[in-house]
Amino acid sequence: MMKALVVNTKSELLLKEIPIPTITAKQALVKTLACGICGTDATIIKGGFKSFKSSAYPIMLGHEAIGRVEKVGTEVVSYKEGDIVILPFAPTVQTEDGTTFTSGWGAFSEYGVIDDRKAYSDNEFPETAYAQQVLPSDCLIEEAPILITLREVYSTIKYFQIKEDATVLVYGSGPVALAFIKLMQLSGIKSVAVVVRNSAKEELMRKFGVPVVINTKNGTVQEQVSKIYPNGVEYVLDAVGNERILNEALTLLKDRGELLCYGVPKGNQLRLDYENAPDNWKINFQQMPYKKEEGDYHEKILQWVKEGKLVLRDFLSDVYSFENIIQAFEDYLSGKTERKVVIVYE
Numbered sequence: 001m002m003k004a005l006v007v008n009t010k011s012e013l014l015l016k017e018i019p020i021p022t023i024t025a026k027q028a029l030v031k032t033l034a035c036g037i038c039g040t041d042a043t044i045i046k047g048g049f050k051s052f053k054s055s056a057y058p059i060m061l062g063h064e065a066i067g068r069v070e071k072v073g074t075e076v077v078s079y080k081e082g083d084i085v086i087l088p089f090a091p092t093v094q095t096e097d098g099t100t101f102t103s104g105w106g107a108f109s110e111y112g113v114i115d116d117r118k119a120y121s122d123n124e125f126p127e128t129a130y131a132q133q134v135l136p137s138d139c140l141i142e143e144a145p146i147l148i149t150l151r152e153v154y155s156t157i158k159y160f161q162i163k164e165d166a167t168v169l170v171y172g173s174g175p176v177a178l179a180f181i182k183l184m185q186l187s188g189i190k191s192v193a194v195v196v197r198n199s200a201k202e203e204l205m206r207k208f209g210v211p212v213v214i215n216t217k218n219g220t221v222q223e224q225v226s227k228i229y230p231n232g233v234e235y236v237l238d239a240v241g242n243e244r245i246l247n248e249a250l251t252l253l254k255d256r257g258e259l260l261c262y263g264v265p266k267g268n269q270l271r272l273d274y275e276n277a278p279d280n281w282k283i284n285f286q287q288m289p290y291k292k293e294e295g296d297y298h299e300k301i302l303q304w305v306k307e308g309k310l311v312l313r314d315f316l317s318d319v320y321s322f323e324n325i326i327q328a329f330e331d332y333l334s335g336k337t338e339r340k341v342v343i344v345y346e
Contacts, residue, residue: 005108005325006101007045009057013326018093020111025073026119030088030112036064036145037332037341044104050268062107066144075119084135088112130295142319142342143312150301153179155293156286160260164188172239173201175315175340180239181208195221225252239263243270250277258282316340
């Protein structure tokens with residue numbers, strides 16, 4: 001048996017004993033070493049994630065895990081025991097009392113599973129296998145979950161097709177927003193500005209090299225943006241997932257500008273007021289990055305880390321032990337944590 005973090009329909013977080021996953025010949029069993037908390041977890045806790053209806057609860061949380069291979073199936077060729085791997089998941093399981101625990105990727109479990117693409121026939125493996133890969137042996141375990149955020153965000157920048165000479169205004173100051181800012185800088189996008197709500201966040205953005213910081217304490221966003229970008233900006237990126245932000249963002253776009261939504265809104269409906277928006281605009285909405293695209297940029301992210309262009313510690317603020325995972329979520333959900341929160345298991 002193993003422990004797994006689950007959430008029920010009352011938004012209560014519980015540690016439950018469930019069976020350790022059984023692997024097939026094409027899979028490997030992974031002992032979880034660390035897992036990051038993501039905004040998607042918070043949305044699932046509050047019952048607002050569109051992929052999981054109320055009937056899916058209780059749900060096993062977590063999708064940003066790093067682990068060590070403990071056992072490999074007989075047909076596995078890409079992994080061996082002792083490998084440090086990225087993105088193991090725990091499958092849906094039914095316990096002896098008949099309770100079904102749905103996999104919300106389930107990475108906040110003590111064990112998970114990865115699939116070996118090379119063990120499958122063409123196109124028969126699950127999409128997650130594209131992004132499940134071996135990490136360098138010298139990676140720091142508590143920092144490694146940040147690689148998942150960076151891969152997802154970089155693949156999204158490529159999907160959004162943001163032009164290097166574009167003006168981009170980012171809403172958000174958490175680890176996802178920081179990842180967007182740093183990776184856009186490394187991608188050659190020079191005109192990046194950000195909206196923050198206090199002086200501490202402004203200082204953080206200055207440390208990340210953001211030249212234009214719009215602090216809501218200094219006046220309305222519209223007033224400050226219009227002084228710097230009189231004709232509006234080409235892209236407004238919502239890295240939070242908030243209806244109010246999306247509506248405000250519409251007023252900041254130049255004609256034929258594009259609203260980019262990457263955060264997960266708390267619910268399945270949005271009311272957009274475009275009375276003060278330009279005549280022509282677009283909205284691009286991404287909640288679920290493709291794992292193939294994420295996997296395609298794995299080596300690029302590792303290269304930037306090796307070259308010192310990405311410092312994983314810059315995105316990390318808090319580390320908790322698995323025994324204190326409930327407290328970690330309480331602190332995260334109450335806004336006491338600043339950047340990425342990581343749970344370690346050993």
